[in-house]
Amino acid sequence: MSEQELIYLLALQKVPNIGDISAKKLLRKLGSAEAIFKTPKKQLELIEGFGSLKIKSLHDASLLEEAEEELRFIKEEAVEVSYFEDKNYPSYLKHCIDAPILLFQKGNIDLKHKKIISIVGTRKVTNHGIAFCEQLIEELAPLNPVIVSGFAYGVDICAHKAAMANNLQTIACLAHGLDQIYPKVHAKYEAEVMNHGGFMTDFWSGSFFDRKNFLKRNRIIAGMSEATIVIESAEKGGSLVTADIANSYDREVFAVPGRVTDQLSRGCNNLIKTQQARLLSSVADLVYVLNWDIENKEKQQAQLFVDLSPQEELVLENLQKSGKSEMDVIAIACNMPTFKLNPILLSLELKGLVRPLPGKQFEAI
Structure with a gap:
């Protein structure tokens, strides 16, 4: 894609009231992001689902100025940009209706012909959860899968570390831009993650840390993977949201069962009980279901x-x-x-x- 088109695509990401689903509809209708911005408002309003409220900000000059500033960051930091119709865009994610039109990544990510699984769970992981996560990834190592998670406390960072310990590729999906690391204490793993895979996000640099960003991040974790595994979770938690998103994408979801009296097993047990997840007791369960x-x-x-x-x-x-x-x-x-x-x-x-x-x-x- 040309640099000019990338600027317009970046600007399209920032248009209020136009999300990824609407943006894709416009791109397929008009052929390019540049064409969207150069099409008269009256003509845009003739497109089904696009009234004056939705398109009123499309001709705001500040959007292109912000996009040019972000492009400078992308160049300076050698950020790789993936357009949703490009070959280097994650293949599983392409099939998700709300997948981002642009993804930003850093590191040594290679998703060609790879088995990709997501591992999520509570931030307050127990020793039992850590041991299961480490053993699961060690046993999966001969299959050379890519391990995806959210770089958060608990199960997330355990999955990343176990993947690297077994020389597997791991991808950390972030709920903010590539100009920062959260939580800051995990900055010590940044270089190692870059060597064993990398970081991925659809947020711009300078994005404010916000709880609602986790919901957007979770759709990438679920969407780019063949299956999502929940290792430990209370009755409510972000990992259950990720599992729900994975189910909505018609992906396999697995949950590790636990004792009914354990608070951090209740979420997993409920997923299994309500048939929202398959029971995962060993790597053989995963291998069998995914063929x-x-x-x-x-x-x-x-x-x-x-x-x-x-x-x-x-x-x-x-x-x-x-x-x-x-x-x-x-x-x-x-x-x-x-x-x-x-x-x-x-x-x-x-x-x-x-x-x-x-x-x-x-x-x-």
Whole structure:
């Protein structure tokens, strides 16, 4: 896109009473943002849904002045801009009716041919929630997914850190512009996140921190992902809003169950009880529902020789001798805890050497 068109698109983002849905309608009707601003008001009013109130600010010269100022920031900070019809725009997000017309990002983000999941939850995450989040991402690592979250306290930052610890790409969606970091205490993770993915937002630089911004941010978290996982949540919370948005986009939602007496499990339990989310007890649930195992098995079965780690060889040899066996039995026979056995079994499954059976049983193929 030309620099001139980008200025008009930025200005379009700032027009009062015209949101992303209306902006896309105008863009498809008139062909470009520049054409929108240069079309006479009377002609714009003939477009269904656009009365005088909605378009009265379109010819405000200050909008273009503000857009030119923002463009200077974009250039100075080497911000990448994605237009909603560009190839580099997140593919899942393209299908969301209220997706932003422009996205701004910094870092090393690569979403081509990637499995993308969002992980959200309470800011007051418990030790149990942290442990589950870390184990889940460790077990997902062989699938090389992109982990998306909101860079907030609690589950969000836990998901980002676990992704980076497993050398996975992670994307932090912000509720403000790229000229700041919130919360400030998380600034210490900024460079590492940039190296392992990056930051994404539809807010301009200088955007005021506002609670309502989280709702806009949450639609990007839910929209750019194949599935959203809620790890811990009270009866009310932002992560439940994200889950609701994901459901509205017809995406898979998973929730981690907990004891009915635990306050931070009530939100997840309610999602499961009301069938707004699937129960997530292990990585196998996610892999099965999203059909990730089928795709990877086909790729792996095409290989004649498969390299195995010593631990993978030990587990496979045990299954070949014993036939089908329960996970706990395999763990005892191989003298390893189940949390270490889980990712090994998943890796063997993806290599087409082991298949899961009902009742947490496995057998060699």
